[in-house]
Amino acid sequence: MSRSITFRRTALAVLLAAAAGPALAGEVYGKVTMGRASVGAAATVGAQCGEKTYEAKPTDKSGAYHFIVPESGRCSLIVTYKGASASLDMVSNEDAVQYDIELEMKDGTLTARRR
Secondary structure (H helix, E strand, C coil): CCHHHHHHHHHHHHHHHHHHHHHHCCEEEEEEEECCEECHHHEEEEEEECCEEEEEEECCCCCEEEEECCCCEEEEEEEEECCEEEEEEEEECCCCEECCEEEEEECCEEEEEEC
């Protein structure tokens, strides 16, 4: 194989690795349940980090969610389900973090806790 082809392949591999790195920074994912049963596609989960708000994403049919928070530090996860909202403290960092969330409705107030 010629040096030119080897150099091109190496350069391409470096570029692909660099592009893939930031995509995983601040990954937040998990499942939302209520009474140990999935909420299905009926909830949304977003985040608030200081003054910055990250758009709420809907859960899928199994109650799973996934989004990116590109900054590190203390944040709040905001869960909305059947017109009610609850928040949960979260720490975002460069690594992926899993927050499985258990919801509870008591006296008309929605609460969320990490499972």
